[in-house]
Amino acid sequence: MLFHVEMTVNLPHDMTSARADELKAQEKAMAQQLQREGVWRHLWRIAGRYANVSIFDVESPAHLHDVLSRLPLFPYMSMEVTALCRHASSVREGDA
Template identity: 60%
Template sequence: MLFHVRMDVNIPATLPAADAEAVKAREKAYSQQLQDSGKWRHIWRIAGQYANVSVFDVDSVEELHTLLTGLPLFPYMQIQVTPLLRHPSSIRGNDQ
């Protein structure tokens, strides 16, 4: 199952800088692990914002929920999820 996920990050200014850097380092490691596994298929930064759009390839909505809530930055995120389907006009047969 493919999902388009937009994540907007808002780390509070009151979070100590060392704590913010630590959580961002954990976030990077976790996201790269998910990318290596193929679960986090694509990630793009939105220019001028602390936000990204991503494509996740998971087995269920529950799995997506577990992965997203496991993000170290999750407490500081606003997340929008949109399920995706292969478009019948797509020329790529491997879109799933």
């Protein structure tokens, strides 16, 4: 199942820069691993914001929830999730 997820990060103003850097490094490592595994199919930065638009390819909504809730920055994110399905006019057979 494909899902469009828009994530916005809101780190607390009183978080130390060392803690923020640690969380960001952990987030980057996990995001890259999920991309290599094919779970996090696409990742784009939203210009001018600490936010991204992503496409996830997961087994179920519960699987997506599990993946997202394990992200190191999850406690500091607001997310909008939209389920996707293949458009009848799409020429890409691999997008289910």
